[in-house]
Amino acid sequence: MRPLLKPKHYTSENWFLQEQASIFGRLWMLAAVKPMLAQHRDYRTLTLAGKQVVLQNHDGVIRAFSNVCRHRMARIQNEEFGNRALVCPYHNWAYDECGKLIHTHRDPSVFGFTPGETADIRLPQYAVATIGSLVFVNLSNEPLPIEEQFDNHTRELLERYTGQMDSSFIYTRYEGAFNWKTGMENIKDALHVPCLHKSTFPTYFHVDVMGDETYQGRDSTYLPRDTSLQQATSSGRLLFSQDGDTPTHEWKRLVHRLDCQGNYLTFHLFPNVNLMILDGSSFAIQVYNPLAAGLTEMQMMVALTRPVDDFPYKPVVLWEHLVSDMMVLQQDIDCLEALQIGLASAQDSCFIHGAYETGILDFQAAYLTQMQILEKQQ
Secondary structure (H helix, E strand, O other), X not given: OOOOOOOHXXXXXXXXXXXXXXXXXXXXXXXXXXXXXXXXXXXXXXXXXXXXXXXXXXXXXEEEEEOEOOOOOOEOOOOOEEEOOOEOOOOOOEEOOOOEEEEOOOOHHHOOOOHHHHOOOEOOEEEEEEEOOEEEEEOXXXXXXXXXXXXXXXXXXXXXXXXXXXXXXXXXXXXXOOOHHHHHHHHOOXXXXXXXXXXXXXXXXXXXXXXXXXXXXXXXXXXXXXXXXHHHOEEEEEEEOOOOOOOOOHHHHHEOOOOOOXXXXXXXXXXXXXXXXXXXXXXXXEEEEEEEOOEEEEEEEEEEEOEOOOOOOHHHHHHHHHHHHHHHHHHHHHHHHHHHHHHHHOOOOOOOOOOXXXXXXXXXXXXXXXXXHHHHHO
């Protein structure tokens, strides 16, 4: 089938800047999970759409602010995770739970500001919304309701399932020289699993690859059924094989099992999140955070469901889960980095999509629709 995106959409820095405004500066972005921000003053920092952001727990309320001090533009919280007040280490400017400047120095005369002059100094604040254990941030001055981005069914499932996430988790991140969209397209490509991951993907998953009989021939044109924002998010399910080779783990008896045992559930949350639930007992979350047209920050987190009784070897279970996932992901990254080089050198060429790739084309159609919305508003 004919593609909807061209190589320039993955390699052009000008296009990248447009999507930072149209997509990442306008939509709800997954920025954390509640276990990262469980205690008073727990914080998490990250870059979203080029902005330095800090999420912080203040007496159980999670808020998001610019992580740039209003004084000399230094970072307020320097670590990715931590627990401390909103105090800039450079000159000790301190901000309260609403981002308002509360003092500049032990000796106010150093700055010479009157109380009236500091009353309106505050950190830019961003909208926060939670669904279950998922914490989303919206950078827009006029954020759209999160219900417009995720439909009722998706929100209900995320609330029900991720609300059972345990407080312990393991997390890592790294950078890959590829465009974030190829990462999201890759997870929608079922055929790459038995090809690229035949030695690393668990054999007890049954992967069906089926083509859409509506589209025959390489020059056929795909007509997406729905390009709305809600339909841009999709979910899927792989069944465990029934031939008895599914492994049993003692620790699964020690956690609350969700009502999706025997399944590998996936939620592709538009624009850049892959959330997986394995056998109703564990979560894995991948976030493809774009840093440049050819540079993506991969964030990976693993957690179990809530324990029936705590068990001392939980860190070992989390570590083994992460290592297994990372073996698969490393193969993806190697392939996507090579793909990015190919895209950069083949600007006059186009993809040739097969009939099984309608999920990828649905993603591309929804993406282009969102890219056009801000343009129409301006």
